Amino acid sequence: MxxxxxxxxxxxxxxxxxCSPEQSLLEVLxxxxxxxxxxxxxxxxxxxxxxxxxxxxxxxxxxxxxxxxEGHEVTTIEGIASGSDLHPLQQKFLDHAALxxxxxxxxxxxxxxxxxxxxxxxxxxxxxxxxxxxLCRCTGYDKVVRAVQDAAAELRS
Amino acid sequence: xxxxxxxxxxxxxPVRPDGVDKVTGRAAFGADFTLxxxxxxxxxxxxxxxxxxxSVDLSGALEIEGVFAAVSGADFPEVEDTxxxxxxxxxxxxxxxDNCMARGKALYHGHAVAAVAANSLAKAxxxxxxxxxxxxxxxxxxxxxxxxxxxxxxxxxxLMTQGLAEPATKPSNIASRMVMGRGDVAKGFEGADxxxxxTYYTPTVHQGYIEPHACLATVNEGGQxxxxxxxxxxxxxxxxxxxxxxxxxxxxxxxxxxxxxxxxGKTTVYLEPVAIxxxxxxxxxxxxxxxxxxxxxxxxxxxxxxxTIKIGAMRDGTITAMSARMHYEAGAYPGGPVPMGCMSVxxxxxxxxxxxxxxxxxxxxxxxxxxxxxGAPQAMFASESMIDELAxxxxxxxxxxxxxxxxxxxxxxPYGPTWDAIGLKACLEAAKAHPNYRLxxxxxxxxxxxxxxxxxIGFQSSAEVHVNEDGTVTVIEGNPDIGxxxxxxxxxxxxxxxIPYENIRVQxxxxxxxxxxxxxxxxxxxxxxxxxxVEAARDVIGQAKARVAKLWQVDAEMVEWSDGHAVPxxxxxxxxxxxxxxxxxxxxxxxxxxxxxxxxxARGAGPGFSVNVCDVEVDRRTGKVDxxxxxxxxxxxxxxxxxxxxxxLQGGAVQGIGWALNEExxxxxxxxxxxxxxxxxxxxxxxxxxxxxxxxxxxxxDAHPYGVRGVGETPIVAPLxxxxxxxxxxxxxxIRDLPMSPPNVLAALDAD
Amino acid sequence: xxRVVLPDFLQAHTGKGRDIEVNAGSYxxxxxxxxxxxxxxxxxxxxxxxxxxxxxxxxxxxxDDLREDSEVCFLPKLSAG
Numbered sequence: 001m002x003x004x005x006x007x008x009x010x011x012x013x014x015x016x017x018x019c020s021p022e023q024s025l026l027e028v029l030x031x032x033x034x035x036x037x038x039x040x041x042x043x044x045x046x047x048x049x050x051x052x053x054x055x056x057x058x059x060x061x062x063x064x065x066x067x068x069x070e071g072h073e074v075t076t077i078e079g080i081a082s083g084s085d086l087h088p089l090q091q092k093f094l095d096h097a098a099l100x101x102x103x104x105x106x107x108x109x110x111x112x113x114x115x116x117x118x119x120x121x122x123x124x125x126x127x128x129x130x131x132x133x134x135l136c137r138c139t140g141y142d143k144v145v146r147a148v149q150d151a152a153a154e155l156r157s
Numbered sequence: 158x159x160x161x162x163x164x165x166x167x168x169x170x171p172v173r174p175d176g177v178d179k180v181t182g183r184a185a186f187g188a189d190f191t192l193x194x195x196x197x198x199x200x201x202x203x204x205x206x207x208x209x210x211x212s213v214d215l216s217g218a219l220e221i222e223g224v225f226a227a228v229s230g231a232d233f234p235e236v237e238d239t240x241x242x243x244x245x246x247x248x249x250x251x252x253x254x255d256n257c258m259a260r261g262k263a264l265y266h267g268h269a270v271a272a273v274a275a276n277s278l279a280k281a282x283x284x285x286x287x288x289x290x291x292x293x294x295x296x297x298x299x300x301x302x303x304x305x306x307x308x309x310x311x312x313x314x315x316l317m318t319q320g321l322a323e324p325a326t327k328p329s330n331i332a333s334r335m336v337m338g339r340g341d342v343a344k345g346f347e348g349a350d351x352x353x354x355x356t357y358y359t360p361t362v363h364q365g366y367i368e369p370h371a372c373l374a375t376v377n378e379g380g381q382x383x384x385x386x387x388x389x390x391x392x393x394x395x396x397x398x399x400x401x402x403x404x405x406x407x408x409x410x411x412x413x414x415x416x417x418x419x420x421x422g423k424t425t426v427y428l429e430p431v432a433i434x435x436x437x438x439x440x441x442x443x444x445x446x447x448x449x450x451x452x453x454x455x456x457x458x459x460x461x462x463x464x465t466i467k468i469g470a471m472r473d474g475t476i477t478a479m480s481a482r483m484h485y486e487a488g489a490y491p492g493g494p495v496p497m498g499c500m501s502v503x504x505x506x507x508x509x510x511x512x513x514x515x516x517x518x519x520x521x522x523x524x525x526x527x528x529x530x531x532g533a534p535q536a537m538f539a540s541e542s543m544i545d546e547l548a549x550x551x552x553x554x555x556x557x558x559x560x561x562x563x564x565x566x567x568x569x570x571p572y573g574p575t576w577d578a579i580g581l582k583a584c585l586e587a588a589k590a591h592p593n594y595r596l597x598x599x600x601x602x603x604x605x606x607x608x609x610x611x612x613x614i615g616f617q618s619s620a621e622v623h624v625n626e627d628g629t630v631t632v633i634e635g636n637p638d639i640g641x642x643x644x645x646x647x648x649x650x651x652x653x654x655x656i657p658y659e660n661i662r663v664q665x666x667x668x669x670x671x672x673x674x675x676x677x678x679x680x681x682x683x684x685x686x687x688x689x690x691v692e693a694a695r696d697v698i699g700q701a702k703a704r705v706a707k708l709w710q711v712d713a714e715m716v717e718w719s720d721g722h723a724v725p726x727x728x729x730x731x732x733x734x735x736x737x738x739x740x741x742x743x744x745x746x747x748x749x750x751x752x753x754x755x756x757x758x759a760r761g762a763g764p765g766f767s768v769n770v771c772d773v774e775v776d777r778r779t780g781k782v783d784x785x786x787x788x789x790x791x792x793x794x795x796x797x798x799x800x801x802x803x804x805x806l807q808g809g810a811v812q813g814i815g816w817a818l819n820e821e822x823x824x825x826x827x828x829x830x831x832x833x834x835x836x837x838x839x840x841x842x843x844x845x846x847x848x849x850x851x852x853x854x855x856x857x858x859d860a861h862p863y864g865v866r867g868v869g870e871t872p873i874v875a876p877l878x879x880x881x882x883x884x885x886x887x888x889x890x891x892i893r894d895l896p897m898s899p900p901n902v903l904a905a906l907d908a909d
Numbered sequence: 910x911x912r913v914v915l916p917d918f919l920q921a922h923t924g925k926g927r928d929i930e931v932n933a934g935s936y937x938x939x940x941x942x943x944x945x946x947x948x949x950x951x952x953x954x955x956x957x958x959x960x961x962x963x964x965x966x967x968x969x970x971x972x973d974d975l976r977e978d979s980e981v982c983f984l985p986k987l988s989a990g
Contacts, residue, residue, distance in 0.1 A: 020279075036189040037182015039417070041367045042449035046835035049367055077182035090180040094172045097800035100640035100808060102179035103186055103368040103417025125844075132844040135835060137365050137418050138640060139804055140811035141843040320917060335985060336917045339927065364990075421990020496985035527990030573914035573982030577964040614989055616968050679989030761965040860965060870990060 008069040010035070011079025019066040025059075026050045028066035029076060037077040037106050041135065048134030051107040051114075052076050058114035060133075077106035080113060089113055089151040098147035100138035108134050112148045120156050124149065166651040167863055170800045171658050173644040175415075184415045187371030187387030188446045195373065196225055196274040198435050198445040199281040200428075201288050202455060203263030203270050206297035206521040206828025207310065210263055210270060210290060217287030218273050223280040225439035227288065229271040230260035232434060234403035248492035248524075254401040256490060256524045257430050263292070264312060264489035265521050266829045267454030269427075274435040274443045297521035297828035301463055301484050304330040304520050312489060312519040330519040332491035337499045337572060338480075338512035342467075345478025345510030349469030353546055357539035358894040359877065360821035361461040361486065364528045365812075365840045368417020369452045374432035375442035382409045382433050389419040389637055390676030394429050395668050401430035402437075409433075412667040413637045416677075420812070421527030422457040424676050453833035457526020458822060460485040460493045462535035464502070466543040474553045474561045478510035479503050483536060485517055488524040493517045494532025497612070500572040501874075502536035504610040505559070505581060505766065507568040521828050527678065529809065530611040530870035534816065534877050538895065541607035541878030546891065555606050555882070556589045580792025580856035581608065581766040587852050588768045593788045602774045602785065603887025609767040609791075609874030613867035614679035615759030615860075619672025620689035622650060622697045624751035628739025630654060632663045632690055635674030636682045640808075640869070641801035645683045646690045648797050649863065653694035655721035656738065672756045680867025683797055684858075685759035691862045697753025701738065704745040709733050761860025765871035767791035769810065769879040775887045780903030782818055782884055787876075788850045794858040794866030802868050807849040809872020815841045816873075817880035821896050911939060911975050914982040918957060923947040936962065936973040939981060958983040 003018040010033070019028050026043070029035045029052070038061055041049035045060040052061045053075040080087045089109050092098070099105040108131065115122055115130045122130065127148050128141070136144060178184040215227040238251040259268045271288050275281040298304040298312065309330055318325040319333040346352050372386035382404065388394045391411040399406045416423060428445045436443040447456070464483040470476045481502045485493035495515035503511055548555040563585060564570065566578050588594055588606065598604060621633040632650050636642060643663040651658040665671075674686060698718045705723040706713040715729045723741060725731035736744070742751055772786040789806040796802040819839045823831045832838045857864025877895065884902070885891045890909045892902065910930035920927060923943065933939035943950040954960070960970045961982040967973060975981065 030188075034191075035182070036185065039186065039368070040188065040446075041369070041417075042835050044449065044834055044836065047367055047449075081181055086177070086180065090177075093180050094176040097170070097173070097641065097798075097804055099176075099179055100801070100804050101366070101368070101416060101418045102175075102184055103415075105179055106182045109180060124848075128844040128846070132842040135367055135840060135842065137367055137420070137812065137840065138808045140807035140809075140841075140849050141846050142807045142849045143800070143804060145843065145848070320921075419990075424990065494988070497987065497989075500984065527988060529990045531988065531990050572984055573980075574961045574964045574984075575980055612966070612987055612989070614966060614987060679987075681989075758968040760967045760969070 004067045006067055006070045008071065009073045011075060021067060023066045024062050025064040025066045025069055026061035029061060035076050035078055039103055039106060048111060049104050049107040051110040051134065053110060053114055056117060058111055077110055080109060087113065088154045089148065092147040092151040096143045096147040096150065098139060098143040104134060104136045108136065108144055116152050116155060120152060122152060164652060166648045166658055167795065167797055168799060169648065170798060171644065173641050174647055174663050175638060175643050186368055186417050187414045190373045190385040190414065192373060192375060192442040195442040195444050196276055196439055197278045197281045198272055198274045198432055198443045199285055200269045200431065201271040201285045202451070203259065203266060203268040205263055205292055205294050206266040207295040207312070208263045209293040209295060210259060210261060211293055212291045213271055214289040215271060217289060218284035221280060221284050221287060223277060224273055224275040224284045225441060226274045226435045227271065227284065228434050228438065230258045233258050233401065236400060248490060250400045252490040253397060253425065257401055257427060265523050267451065267523065269431065269455065272431045272435060274439045298330060299520055299824050299828050301486060301518055304518050312521060316519065332487060332517040332519060335495055335499055335515045336513070340510035342478045342480050342510045342512040346467065346469040349477045350472045351550060352467065352469045353543065353550060354465065354467040355543060355546065355893060356463060356465040357542055358463045359461060359535045359538055359816070360895060361458045361522060362816050362820045363453060363458050363838065364420040364422035366418030366420060366422060369447040369449060370423070370428055370456060371446040372428050372432050373442060373444040374429065374436045376433055376436040380408055383412065384409065384429055384433070385412045385414055386429055387414050387416045387423060389416065389423045389639065389678050391635065391637065391668050392673055393424060393676050394426055397426045398430045398433055402433050410667060410669050413665060416637045416639050419639055420529045421531060421678060424527050424678050427456055449835065450833045453838060454830055455523055457528065458488070458523055459528035459531065460487065460525045460535065462486065462498065464536060464539035466539050468543050468547055470547055470551065472551065474551055474558045476506060476508045476562045479508055480512040481514070481536070481540065483515045485515065485532065485535065486520045486522065486525065487517050488522045489519060490524045491517055491519065493525055497532035498536040501533040501610050502540045503571045505564055505608045506562045507564045508562065511571050529812065529873040533611055533874045534813065537609060537874050538877035538881065541875065542881050542893065545605065545878065545882040545885065556585055559608060560585050577763065578856050579764060579766055580854045583854045583856055584766055584768040584790045584792060587790050587854055588770055591770065591788055591852065593786055593850060594770055598772065601777065601887060602772060603883045603885065605771045605879045605882025605886055607769055607875040607878035607882060609769065609871050611680065611765050611871040611874060613684065613762040613765055614681050615685045615762040616675045616681060617758050618674045618686040618689040619756040620686060620693040622693040622753040624697060624738050624742055626742050628737055628742060629660045630656065632661060633666045633671055634663065634686050634690060635666055635671030636677045636686045637665055639677050640805060641798060642682045644801060645687060645797040649687050649690050650694050653691055654698065655719065680765065680869040681762065684762055684861055684865045684867050687865060688759050688861060689755045689757055692755035692757060693753040696755060697751055700751055700753065701741050704741060704748055705736055708744060761858065763794055763858030763860065763866040765792055765866050765868060767871045767875050769875035771876065771879040771883040773880065773883040773887055775884060775902065777906060780899035780906065782897055782902060784814055784847055786847055788852065789872060790852040790854060791868060791871055792854040792856050792866060793868045794861065795855055795864035796853050797863065797865060799853060802853055803851045805868045806851045806872045810849050810876050811841050811846055813873045813876025814880055817877045817895055817897060819896050819898050910977065912980045916958065916983055916985050919953060919983055922950060922953055933975055935975055936970040936981065939975065954983060957986055959987045
């Protein structure tokens with residue numbers, strides 16, 4: 001089957017790739033572009049481990065065809081830190097021990113960034129509902145929510 | 158035992174050594190490895206819950222261009238049934254092999270019957286579709302009653318029940334029976350003022366780790382295999398794969414990736430032996446990743462269980478006798494967590510007359526795997542619900558009733574041993590004193606409390622401490638870091654060595670670069686491997702002191718280690734300046750590298766007790782239960798990194814609440830799971846939960862240099878009953894069958 | 910005398926009750942005395958039991974000395990997650 005040529009921007013850089021029509025953005029990110037920081041937990045849009053931003057909007061990359069990225073700007077976990085500086089969310093997840101196994105963490109950080117970009121001062125309830133699409137089986141969410149609250153406070157200051 | 162105040166690093170909360178890699182996407186998990194020329198492997202799974210496999214024809218798959226290998230049960234060596242497996246798991250290697258690839262019969266929907274490797278996933282899928290399997294479909298048995306019925310279809314036609322008073326005369330689906338107890342329960346019930354008896358049920362649930370099983374295997378022409386995989390136990394993957402594939406242990410190297418959760422479910426093998434067989438045939442590396450659906454259908458659920466509890470007590474609350482009759486589903490092969498259920502069910506109480514009886518029952522579901530304190534959540538959901546029912550019947554505060562009967566140091570545990578120092582009473586007192594226990598509740602709200610218990614284990618671990626040329630230190634150990642254990646190892650090493658935490662890097666090595674280390678499980682890592690790290694650190698300090706003594710030309714006992722330096726022992730009149738590791742390493746380089754080692758079999762893992770307090774609100778119109786507040790109190794012996802101890806308590810609480818409120822496998826009449834995805838198998842999400850308050854009790858375990866008790870498993874035990882007791886308190890309706898999902902709660906309220 | 914607690918399968922194998930007392934100065938002696946009376950005892954223990962001595966799970970008991978008031982419990986083999 002003929003492959004589709006896709007021109008896009010990923011983490012601030014121009015990127016081009018070839019993909020089959022049925023390939024998901026997640027598959028291309030991980031297998032073609034070797035951006036394995038984005039994780040696959042279910043491939044049905046239920047766990048949020050594959051969360052990325054497309055033009056700033058939070059998306060499950062397992063539910064988006066790779067070809068749909070044409071002309072759009074994709075941000076993955078690899079594009080969250082700037083240079084050698086961690087994003088405040090990344091630092092706060094570390095400070096609060098908001099990860100145990102860490103496999104859901106990239107998705108949580110990307111999803112939380114989308115929240116804070118939209119709402120710099122979310123309530124605990126807003127954070128919990130916004131992150132309801134990201135499953136974590138280790139932490140019970142307590143420290144995750146606190147890390148996001150603390151990162152929001154730092155970003156506001 | 159050193160006093161906590163003297164610790165410089167133990168009890169602090171530094172950033173974990175592997176943290177930055179895990180928040181930036183660098184950390185490589187099971188599915189993140191690739192090799193040149195790598196093929197993609199997929200498994201063909203049985204579409205029937207119970208069927209005889211009459212033939213498997215792989216030829217159609219092998220004719221497809223780009224398909225390099227296909228295997229079925231016939232390609233795997235026959236494994237001798239040697240009984241128990243090595244390591245800590247139950248069951249036999251023969252069953253493990255059969256579970257990896259079915260021979261003769263498919264025993265559950267999703268059981269592997271063949272596998273292929275091709276140069277693209279699309280071709281691998283086409284190859285699966287080209288395999289022809291001829292099945293004779295058999296009637297499945299999907300629950301305890303069906304399995305134990307007189308005329309039940311037999312899952313294993315040769316299975317004779319072990320442990321009966323009279324030897325079994327014909328095969329059945331009951332693999333074994335176990336009895337335990339002491340005293341005379343009949344007399345105990347006879348002398349009681351009140352006797353209650355009820356039956357409780359917990360459904361089949363899944364560990365629900367977010368990372369599906371994944372591995373990459375390559376076997377060279379000389380028969381040497383290398384496997385990258387996400388596992389709790391690389392050394393177990395090595396020995397199990399060797400046995401299933403008919404290879405020597407020394408020919409297999411297992412390189413553990415970072416692991417995306419396990420909770421016991423990644424202590425066994427599913428894909429690894431299959432990938433080895435495919436790679437061997439194909440002559441290329443083979444990567445295999447399970448889909449979420451495969452994880453649900455073919456990997457370790459936890460046993461459904463039904464338990465009948467009888468309790469007798471005096472009016473003042475003194476319990477005179479307790480009995481439990483428990484049936485655990487094993488899945489398709491023997492090996493449900495019956496022994497742990499029998500031993501844990503009444504572990505919290507000091508009661509003279511006890512009788513526990515447990516049955517291991519086969520059903521056409523996946524072979525059960527360990528899930529955090531295997532067997533105890535089911536058993537203690539029953540016993541701790543019953544204690545609450547007794548408290549209500551006697552009108553005694555549930556904490557006071559438990560305190561009156563609680564096990565103490567010096568009492569005899571129900572399964573035999575005399576308790577050493579345990580934290581049960583301290584946890585109960587802490588619950589009583591906690592402000593959350595006194596908060597007022599509104600109409601429709603309720604409070605419940607329950608105790609949790611787990612044994613914890615020690616066993617084999619190894620560690621090395623390498624001092625680098627500049628005085629920084631590398632710690633090498635063999636337990637995959639599933640919840641921040643690198644941080645705990647670095648803290649203990651820093652404390653021993655007296656050097657900054659930041660100067661220590663902890664490396665999880667593969668099976669050829671770390672000494673044998675048992676699985677990350679059994680709440681053993683910080684206890685046993687931590688003990689090995691401490692011993693290895695002491696070993697390297699000893700070597701450093703000996704070298705300094707030579708330099709100073711004094712006897713070894715005239716040199717002490719203090720705050721990261723070799724110093725003259727006070728009063729020894731040695732006129733020398735303290736020497737750091739960097740100075741010692743530089744000055745004594747000709748003597749060779751400074752390397753401390755330890756390999757041990759850790760004894761004395763102290764048991765863990767917990768108390769959970771749960772507040773709920775029940776919506777009587779919808780049956781929905783909201784958790785308003787949750788307090789998890791647990792004895793950790795000593796918290797090395799308190800944040801990660803709290804994390805275990807919080808995570809276990811939420812898993813237990815999920816088990817109580819929502820999680821269950823739903824099957825149709827043909828034995829096909831109807832909810833094999835996270836949309837329909839609903840684990841708790843962030844918006845379901847409140848903050849989880851924690852209290853860490855520290856009753857040190859004398860067997861560990863810092864007093865550590867395992868903390869990983871106990872947290873999941875108490876939440877089931879704590880939540881059910883809260884619902885009963887809120888509604889005056891006792892629900893004895895989990896989950897307390899909205900339809901089940903509504904039905905219970907309506908029936909009342 | 911050392912206090913010994915046997916699980917059901919070792920009670921069945923030895924024909925003894927749950928709680929018994931045995932004269933032994935070491936774990937090795939204790940095992941040898943059971944083995945003499947009920948051959949196969951040691952193999953059963955290593956295959957199916959976890960040994961607890963004086964309240965501690967002991968993975969390598971063979972070199973342990975026992976006191977007059979020691980307590981040796983054989984549990985059904987523990988597994989964990």
